[in-house]
Amino acid sequence: MFYSGSLLRRATIVIASGTLVASSAGAATSGTLGATSTGTVSITASVAARAQITGLTDVTFAAVDPTVAASNAQNDCVWTNTLNRGYSITATGSGTASAFTLASSSSLTVPYSVQWSATTGQTSGTALTTGTAATGMTSLAANPTCSTAPSTTSSLIIGISSANLLTMTATASYTGTLTLLITPQ
Numbered sequence: 001m002f003y004s005g006s007l008l009r010r011a012t013i014v015i016a017s018g019t020l021v022a023s024s025a026g027a028a029t030s031g032t033l034g035a036t037s038t039g040t041v042s043i044t045a046s047v048a049a050r051a052q053i054t055g056l057t058d059v060t061f062a063a064v065d066p067t068v069a070a071s072n073a074q075n076d077c078v079w080t081n082t083l084n085r086g087y088s089i090t091a092t093g094s095g096t097a098s099a100f101t102l103a104s105s106s107s108l109t110v111p112y113s114v115q116w117s118a119t120t121g122q123t124s125g126t127a128l129t130t131g132t133a134a135t136g137m138t139s140l141a142a143n144p145t146c147s148t149a150p151s152t153t154s155s156l157i158i159g160i161s162s163a164n165l166l167t168m169t170a171t172a173s174y175t176g177t178l179t180l181l182i183t184p185q
Contacts, residue, residue: 049184051080051087052144056180059158066165073157075120077146078139078182085140086185088133089116094177098130102160102174110164110174115157122155135185156180 031037055076064070080087091114095101101109117125118137139153
């Protein structure tokens, strides 16, 4: 921003979410006319809170024994840039009212359970309820994709109880989608 005499009066550079934005501020000083002239500019930078989940894999329960509960635990990476690396997780399913259900082509449905642990290598964790944020999680990830140690930070556990497996027909294929929303805290 230039004023009369083309002297730079007040400028602060703010970097927010990767976007360069110039705005007025009161900390800049202008130099005086002479053989040399020195001015100062205050620079402030901030970034928006961000999170990323990576490393998820599709889950397949194939030809499982319906008399024994089926479970699939996988390790993934959650990263946030908040001071304490905190986040919440909200899970929603593709069933009616975002339910955790799998559906067959003949409209048969079967519920499944979702658990989350903020620690890698777990086979059980906090039971998630569709649409409800589980808060107070923290991550040790050094970068958004865990490309440096640790390579995983958390565990997702999907399960189908024996009682629900016994309601499934052997010739039907059941499918569904689970959506996980990570919010930095």
